[in-house]
Amino acid sequence: MRVQWTRKDDVKHSFYHTISAQKIEVALDEAGKVTGWHHRAVQPSILSTFAPDEGNVLPLEQGMGLTDLPFDIPNIRAENGKALAHTRIGWFRAVSNLPHAWAIGSFVGELADELGKDQLTMWLELLGTPRKLDYAEAAFPENFWNYGESWDEFPIDTGRMADTLKLAADGIGYGKELPPGEGIGLAVHRSFVSYVACAVHLKIVDGTITIPEMHMAIDCGFAANPERIESQMQGAAVMGMTTALHSGITFEDGAVVQENFYDYDVVRADNFPRKVVTHIAKHPFSVPATGVGEPGLPPVPPAIANALFAATGERRRRLPLGLDA
Numbered sequence: 001m002r003v004q005w006t007r008k009d010d011v012k013h014s015f016y017h018t019i020s021a022q023k024i025e026v027a028l029d030e031a032g033k034v035t036g037w038h039h040r041a042v043q044p045s046i047l048s049t050f051a052p053d054e055g056n057v058l059p060l061e062q063g064m065g066l067t068d069l070p071f072d073i074p075n076i077r078a079e080n081g082k083a084l085a086h087t088r089i090g091w092f093r094a095v096s097n098l099p100h101a102w103a104i105g106s107f108v109g110e111l112a113d114e115l116g117k118d119q120l121t122m123w124l125e126l127l128g129t130p131r132k133l134d135y136a137e138a139a140f141p142e143n144f145w146n147y148g149e150s151w152d153e154f155p156i157d158t159g160r161m162a163d164t165l166k167l168a169a170d171g172i173g174y175g176k177e178l179p180p181g182e183g184i185g186l187a188v189h190r191s192f193v194s195y196v197a198c199a200v201h202l203k204i205v206d207g208t209i210t211i212p213e214m215h216m217a218i219d220c221g222f223a224a225n226p227e228r229i230e231s232q233m234q235g236a237a238v239m240g241m242t243t244a245l246h247s248g249i250t251f252e253d254g255a256v257v258q259e260n261f262y263d264y265d266v267v268r269a270d271n272f273p274r275k276v277v278t279h280i281a282k283h284p285f286s287v288p289a290t291g292v293g294e295p296g297l298p299p300v301p302p303a304i305a306n307a308l309f310a311a312t313g314e315r316r317r318r319l320p321l322g323l324d325a
Contacts, residue, residue: 066096160219223283
């Protein structure tokens with residue numbers, strides 16, 4: 001016997017990735033250097049799908065880009081408030097890294113503009129001097145999740161993260177002159193103990209967001225299967241563009257509005273990243289291989305948002321971005 005949901009059933013009665021609201025504020029010194037970072041993130045937890053909902057996320061959900069911020073800032077505070085779930089929640093590719101990377105990555109782009117700096121300079125300034133962060137001895141180690149891996153073997157390496165960003169930026173030619181209506185956006189994120197950066201060349205064509213070129217850079221330790229890594233980055237590019245521009249679920253009178261691909265849109269053949277180039281950091285076999293399936297997605301939406309701002313001067317803080325895309 002075979003039971004198969006229709007597309008309408010799947011869209012209207014599925015398990016959905018959690019909704020999330022984020023607020024970031026920074027403190028600056030007289031020289032314009034960031035001295036304080038305050039990040040509030042509120043989202044229903046996937047735990048609500050399996051147990052009575054108390055409104056708090058799991059420590060592992062906090063540890064996906066919120067509490068493990070790798071920036072070299074003397075004062076960092078991350079907060080998570082209660083948020084009750086109103087629908088069933090299921091895992092989405094990269095899980096809670098997606099909303100956290102979206103908030104942080106797009107905010108860095110906005111901060112760069114506010115301070116009169118280019119995106120690459122801003123990212124590298126925040127990452128600071130190359131160093132390794134090990135939260136095993138932190139005051140509350142349970143709040144710092146490392147994907148089940150030991151901090152001793154897999155610390156957060158800001159040098160590798162910065163190098164990954166530079167790899168993507170160099171690949172796309174960051175800093176080159178572009179015509180009006182075009183822009184380049186950058187973002188980088190660590191998840192599943194890998195480092196992935198995205199550089200997006202965005203172009204507005206007849207009011208529609210198009211992406212003629214995207215460069216993905218990944219540092220996943222020893223690259224055992226480069227072709228598989230490349231295919232995962234290509235998939236992340238298309239899925240990330242869909243996430244950034246299209247795939248929003250909305251509710252009306254307690255029911256999902258969308259039904260099928262005519263109102264739950266995805267990136268199609270007529271508008272997808274035309275050229276996706278994957279750059280893989282080279283390491284010997286002695287450097288442990290790390291994740292490649294999920295880490296590609298988080299930096300894509302903020303890189304697109306930063307490219308949109310560079311192209312139009314318009315800052316959008318909510319996904320999907322839209323603009324007749």
